[in-house]
Amino acid sequence: MLAILHPDTALDSEAYRQTMHFLENLPGVSVRVHEVQGAKQRLTEVYLLGDTKSLDKDEIEALPAVERAIRISDDYRILGRHKDDRRQSGFTYNGVTFDQSNLNIFAGLCAVDVPEHVEQMMQALEDNGQVCTRMGAYKPRTNPYSFQGHGKGCLPWVFEKAGKHGIKVIAMEITHESHIEEIDHCLEQLGRPTGVMVQVGTRNTQNFELLKAIGRQSTYPVLLKRGFGITLNESLNAAEYLASEGNANVIFCLRGMKTEAGQPHRNMVDFAHVPAVKRLTRMPVCVDPSHSVGSRERAPDGVLDVMHATAQGVIAGANMVLVDFHPKPEKALVDGPQALLMEELPAYLEDIQLCHDTWTKRQQIYNRLKESAKA
Ligand code: PEP
Ligand code: MN
Numbered sequence: 001m002l003a004i005l006h007p008d009t010a011l012d013s014e015a016y017r018q019t020m021h022f023l024e025n026l027p028g029v030s031v032r033v034h035e036v037q038g039a040k041q042r043l044t045e046v047y048l049l050g051d052t053k054s055l056d057k058d059e060i061e062a063l064p065a066v067e068r069a070i071r072i073s074d075d076y077r078i079l080g081r082h083k084d085d086r087r088q089s090g091f092t093y094n095g096v097t098f099d100q101s102n103l104n105i106f107a108g109l110c111a112v113d114v115p116e117h118v119e120q121m122m123q124a125l126e127d128n129g130q131v132c133t134r135m136g137a138y139k140p141r142t143n144p145y146s147f148q149g150h151g152k153g154c155l156p157w158v159f160e161k162a163g164k165h166g167i168k169v170i171a172m173e174i175t176h177e178s179h180i181e182e183i184d185h186c187l188e189q190l191g192r193p194t195g196v197m198v199q200v201g202t203r204n205t206q207n208f209e210l211l212k213a214i215g216r217q218s219t220y221p222v223l224l225k226r227g228f229g230i231t232l233n234e235s236l237n238a239a240e241y242l243a244s245e246g247n248a249n250v251i252f253c254l255r256g257m258k259t260e261a262g263q264p265h266r267n268m269v270d271f272a273h274v275p276a277v278k279r280l281t282r283m284p285v286c287v288d289p290s291h292s293v294g295s296r297e298r299a300p301d302g303v304l305d306v307m308h309a310t311a312q313g314v315i316a317g318a319n320m321v322l323v324d325f326h327p328k329p330e331k332a333l334v335d336g337p338q339a340l341l342m343e344e345l346p347a348y349l350e351d352i353q354l355c356h357d358t359w360t361k362r363q364q365i366y367n368r369l370k371e372s373a374k375a
Helices: 014-024 057-061 115-127 151-164 178-190 208-215 232-244 271-280 289-293 305-315 342-374
Strands: 002-005 029-037 042-050 066-070 091-093 096-098 104-108 132-134 169-173 195-200 222-225 250-254 285-287 320-324
Touching: 002 014, 014 029, 014 042, 057 066, 104 115, 104 169, 104 342, 115 132, 115 151, 115 342, 132 320, 151 169, 151 178, 178 195, 195 208, 208 222, 208 232, 222 232, 232 250, 232 271, 250 271, 250 320, 271 285, 271 305, 285 305, 289 305, 289 320, 305 320, 305 342
Parallel strands: 104 132, 104 320, 132 169, 169 195, 195 222, 222 250, 250 285, 285 320
Antiparallel strands: 002 042, 002 066, 029 042, 091 096
């Protein structure tokens, strides 16, 4: 059971004290308080865990600080979408809103290499009205002798350039909890010219200690990639680890599944799960067509497979696109063969906008059908 308190209930008020006294003394029930900062107000959610079947919803709703109570299932307690659950989805970070209706594009370098390429990328983004990007500094590599990313050494100049070009959010994978501190320290020293969305890669989806460490901070939102060889339920539970530690500002990213059946693509594109994740949880959903498709193969219609896969995700309602670009893919240190080119950026953005508008129109068609069935 989840008890949602009246907005802005003061933690030192009599109503709060009485309510918590009642809840904390329920036999066999433990209480966990979760704070949610909405755009306009602060919400306190009280999770009642354990033996909650016999609890009377009306009785909980009658407590002085409780606005309403929701019966929640065991799965994805915080991030999930439960019956009669009207809680908000999404969040705003550094002036950019992420929710289940809108769309943000994170085009950028798979891995930071030289300042000139980062500069060219960010200039192109600024020229095309973009305020988000991806920049890998810590790279998880299959081969220990491959380039591992520049690590914290590149952070100062990457963040400075981002600030110069009006980039507000950089998706950046971390592979160890100490990287959060490195990012935070660098941003603080520079006066926070930009923001970071911490990315958990597919190889770390079930690195529970890393998830708990990231979940314990709420300065940075999190982009969690689906595990490449586990069920959707297992990956959604991994996202819940972040929320259970206190950080519910999580975006869930589909990036394809590792199976021979996916060939000739690098991974089996799984973007049909976009609506499934939105139905099961309140997380905004991201698609990563670059790591799903993994090449610049082109269909006879002249459109790259990466672009077709992007369209499939966005037309199904994806809320974020994470995509590899590079000014000189032949010089890229990681994943050059799948990178899109600077000159492809405007057309790609136009295609994505078309697909997002089409998703809106598709909803209208089916909502009309629902209305006429009611009449
Ligand atoms: C990446 O986005 O750079 C990456 C390594 O992706 P994934 O974890 O999905 O393989
Ligand atoms: Mn990559």
